Amino acid sequence: MRKIVITGGAGFAGSHIVDEVCRRFPSSKVVVLDKMTYAGDFRNISHHVFSNRVQLLVGDVTDLDLCRRVVKGADLVIHAAAESHVDNSFGNSLEFTRTNVLGTHSLVEACRQEKVKKIIHVSTDEVYGQIMSGAASEDEVLRPTNPYSSSKAAAEMILQGYVQSYHEPIVIIRANNLYGIRQFPEKIIPRFISHLLTERRLPLHGNGSYRRHYLSAVDFAEAVVFVAEHGAVGEVYNIGTTEEYTNLEVAELISNAFGKDSSELIDFVPDRPFxxxxxxVSWEKLQAMGWSPRHSLHTDIPLLVDWYRNNFERYSELFGPVLVRERMELESDTFTTALVEQRPSPFGPLDS
Ligand SMILES: NC(=O)c1ccc[n+]([C@@H]2O[C@H](COP(=O)([O-])OP(=O)(O)OC[C@H]3O[C@@H](n4cnc5c(N)ncnc54)[C@H](O)[C@@H]3O)[C@@H](O)[C@H]2O)c1
Structure with a gap:
């Protein structure tokens, strides 16, 4: 392939896709389009940019003209840019619709106009809504339950229209929750690791019984490239793992990696609106084609803890003011409010 574009490539999942694309397509030109929101971090891809392997273009996927210029001549576009944090979507849902729906529409329209040969759209298992038993296959009805998953499902509907109307060469992938290095510490695993690195307690939604499957971002990136090479246009592929944990079990795994007992560290905090x-998800379709995950959260946790410990200066700004705030709360509510306003946290309401 001559040119590959990855949107959201400076984010968590996107940067793992960039690693894998660079490894698998050593002679292709690789371009990242990223708005560099709070979730984008140049350091996630700086190793490729400094070696001139990857070109980073800072811009918004909702900008059709920009998207046209970026995807011109591309053989493959992998669309991973998104607002991705469910908690934030309850507070600022319009931004999720703007980026995830209008952004996807603008990008695919640009791809149509510029005749891009293949588009991989990164979606999520959350579009199926909750699956209390069994596993959703790709033809399950979408029943999203929060503004984030609704925006991801809405984006998929637009893409389905482009497949039917224009025969756009789109492949959709729906992945489990991901874990790995470079994940912004608003999501449960890096957040709990960061809390323990700063001797804080672990806030758990509800009673901690919510269950999630956790797929390695490295396995995920391999699956993305696998689908880019072998996936059929117009198809949807689930990408999953058998590694399933309750939030309580995740807290235990992480606490154990620090030699601590989670029962002494957990604070049960008010739940999300839903x-x-x-x-x-059932990922038999992809497995039958030859892809399977190789990593497991259980064995990777110590590596993650090491990475966050060694790279914590990236996030120290986020956690430092919060520690100060906790101390100040004992003394002055007025000062606390002023401090919070000056140093807004990206974590949303659960941060206090
Ligand atoms: N993280 C997970 O557990 C998970 C699981 C399944 C699917 N996904 C999907 O994978 C994709 C990436 O998720 P992530 O966790 O890496 O997210 P992330 O929040 O870490 O990164 C998102 C990236 O998109 C960029 N971005 C945001 N708005 C943009 C815009 N308007 N224009 C251009 N770039 C923009 C950000 O700067 C950031 O670099 C998303 O589509 C998400 O829905 C994530």
Whole structure:
């Protein structure tokens, strides 16, 4: 392939896709289009940019003209840019619709106009809504339950229209929750690791019984490239793992990696307006084609803890003011409010 474009490539999942694309297509030109929101971090891909392997273009996927210029001449576009944090979507849902729906529409329209040969759209298992038993196959009805998953499902509907109307060469992938290095510490695993690195307690939604499957971002990136090479246009592929844990079990795994007892560290905090009890997808279709996950959260946790410990300066700004705030709360509510306003946290309401 001559040119590959990855949107959201400076984010968590996107940067793992960039690693895998660079490894698998050593002679292709690789371009990242990323708005560099709070979730984008240049350091996630700096190793490729400094070696001139990857070109980073800072811009918004909702900008049709920009998208046209970026995807011109591309053989493959992998669309991973998104607002991705469910908690944030309850507070600022319009931004999720703007980026995830209008952004996807603008990008696919640009791809249509520029005759891009293949588009991989990164979606999520959350579009199925909660699956309390069994596993959703690709033809399951979509029943999203929160503004984030609704925006991802809406984006898929637009893409389905482009497949039917224009025969756009689109492939959709729906992945489990991902874990790995470089994940912004608003999501449960890096957040709990960061809390323990700063001697904080672990806030758990509800009673901690929500279940999630956790797929390695490295396995995920391999699956993305696998689908780019072998996936059929117009098809949807689930990408999953058998590694399933309750939030309570995740807290235990992480606490154990620090030699601590989770029962002494957990604070049960008010739940989201709605929280899916469980997500589960069947990935037999992809398995039959030859892809399977190789990693497991259980064995990777110590590596993750090491990475966050060694790279914590990236996130120290986020956690430092919060520690100060907790101390100040004892003394002055007025000062606390002023401090919070000056140093807004990206974590949303659960941060206090
Ligand atoms: N993280 C997971 O567990 C998971 C699981 C399944 C699917 N996904 C999907 O994978 C994709 C990436 O998720 P992530 O966890 O890496 O997210 P992330 O929040 O870490 O990264 C998102 C990236 O998109 C960029 N971005 C945001 N708005 C943009 C815009 N308007 N224009 C251009 N770039 C923009 C951000 O700067 C950031 O670099 C998303 O589509 C998400 O729905 C994630």
């Amino acid at each position: 929280n899916d009890g469980r997500y589960s």
